Amino acid sequence: MQSAYSSARYQRLRDNVDNRPYWQYSAVGDSRTRPAHLALSGKVYRYDDPFWATFYPPNGFNCRCTVIALSERDLARKGMNSPDDSSEFLVEVERPADKHGNREKTIGFKLADGSIRVTDKGFDYNVGRLAYKPNLDLYPKKLAHQFAKVDMTGGEFKQVYRLLEDKIIPHLQEYRALKSQEKDVFLRKIRSELERNFKFAAGVLTDETKQIIGTELTTVWLSDDSLVKQIAHREGQFGVDEYVILPEILFSPEKIKSKKVLILSFIRQSTVLDT
Secondary structure, three states: OHHHHHHHHHHHHHHOOOOOOEEEEEOOOOOOOOHHHHOOOOOEEEOOOOHHHHHOOOOOOOOOOEEEEEOHHHHHHOOOOOOOOOOOOEEEEEEEOOOOOOEEEEEEEEOOOOOEEOOOOOOOOOHHHOOOOOOHHHOOHHHHHHHHHHHHHOHHHHHHHHHHHHHHHHHHHHHHOOOHHHHHHHHHHHHHOOOOOOEEEEEEOOHHHHHHHOOOOOEEEEEHHHHHHHHHHHOOOOOHHHHHHHHHHHHOOOEEEEEEOOEEEEEEOOEEEEO
């Protein structure tokens, strides 16, 4: 119920971004408010800032935080010429994943005192944002790169990836026995069962890289169609955690090799990525 309300609220805010494009994080501020949530209260970011991909409330069970939509005039009343920029404060961190000592990556918010705030486990994604992605080609490279890092480490990506794994892995033996055309039909059927189409920002290309490979596009998108194929073909050899490194490899490759038409190999620190 909490997530459903949050998703509906998000869509209402999104529908009004032409009039109120700035969002303010608001915690209740009473004795029951968690310190991690109170620390974010008052932060103002554009509706498409990567901050909201992770920290749009709820950020934990029984979280009472909300988002207040602001207009240009509201921003001026607060003495602000422009909204805040979260790119310098969003950091990749690790935390316990389970009782067996495993770790998982998530996005944290670094405060002025150096401490880092994270959401509760399982709340590091914005349920209302699942179908929406901004046009990162129009963004400053630094901000777009940060957005991609959030996308590849966020709970939304992990949720979709594991959903697809659950649909594909149990049928791998059946899949291997199919002919090429039958395999395509099989994978399309799995993708068609999704309630909506998904895509994630895998990384951003610098102007230098764009010139080298001859493209005008800045953002490398990873679609659910690509994920379905990768899960089926790699058979568990390349899991959800490996996708975390994609933004850095694509943004700062040490070497780029052309393998054949439409296939490039991005290489960085002994890590190879084919795209």
